[in-house]
Amino acid sequence: MFTIKGILTVDERLAATLINFMRVFQAARRTAYQAIRRGVKREEIIFSLQNKFIRNARWCQWAYAEAEDTIRSQKELIDMYIHDLEAKIKKAEEKLERTKNSIHRKGILNRIEKLQNRLSYWQSHKEKGTVPPAVFGGKKNFIALTKGKLS
Template sequence: MRIFQAVKRTAYQAIRRGVKRNEIISSLEEKFIRNARWCQWACAEAEDTIHSQKELIGMYIHDLEAKIEKAKEKLERTKNSIHRKGILSRIEKLQNNLSYWQSHKEKGSNIRCQAVP
């Protein structure tokens, strides 16, 4: 299983670099394991991971937009200046995260699971 995971990670990185699928599979066979079926499966799983990451970007954007709207509604109801200051800082943080994810969507890039700045 450890070898298969290494093959999958290598295939993922090769796909991100833009290497063609057939070249990836042949290089994986030479480097790791002589079983072509395992290399094809690893390549398919790496492609699925990239596809799901791109789908998640849209979900992140949708969720952040909903959170910003909710915070703006809360800001309208709040009269305390200290609470308003906290809500404004939350809105600013959410808008920064939204611009981060929108830039990924515009570039068409995918991301590894990483913390949002």
């Protein structure tokens, strides 16, 4: 194995082409993700990606695979979220038993109710075998989504 040190220079035209391709690939990945959530078959998704985004079947298969990995990781996270919320509820209930002040008790009861609502949300996804919608993009998109500025 050899290591060669160097600098890769790309002119603006090639850089723009690469950025455009990255944008198209990410759009294909998001489309595949939504189609998988709707229950569309793999072959149909790849065929529609080829017609809509990228002619190369291999890139469409990779977009599909990445979307599938996103869904798989979300399903794994659901179990973790449920476990964490159950532990938080148990801890809050123990704290409620120790607390005598009525104002503190009211705050703890509100927290328990909030955690139970969140727990029922994640349990419903687990029971149905579904995954929640994902935010594709970066931190900006996530913050915009939480503020209601992004659909």
